[in-house]
Amino acid sequence: MAIVKRPSGVGATARTAEDFIQGAPDAGDQFAEPPASSGVMQGRQRQVSLALPPELLARVDEMARKLSLTRAGFMKLALTRAVEAEEVTHG
Numbered sequence: 001m002a003i004v005k006r007p008s009g010v011g012a013t014a015r016t017a018e019d020f021i022q023g024a025p026d027a028g029d030q031f032a033e034p035p036a037s038s039g040v041m042q043g044r045q046r047q048v049s050l051a052l053p054p055e056l057l058a059r060v061d062e063m064a065r066k067l068s069l070t071r072a073g074f075m076k077l078a079l080t081r082a083v084e085a086e087e088v089t090h091g
Helices: 017-022 053-066 071-090
Strands: 040-042 046-047
Touching: 053 071
Parallel strands: none
Antiparallel strands: 040 046
């Protein structure tokens, strides 16, 4: 591996930790709106990936079973209710 000396003097820019982090490939505004094309279309719906803690997933599965719903059906219901509640709260 070659040792490379950083440029110094006029025109040299010092990168701060924040500049370094923002330069990462997965950096970006974590609150930015995701692109509308994110996910694969499945009929009239868009498939997305979601990672959940195992304990929460077990609770979701149990509640879905109690309501005679599939996991996906329960998640759609819960997300719809959550979004509607937020719309009422935040307009």
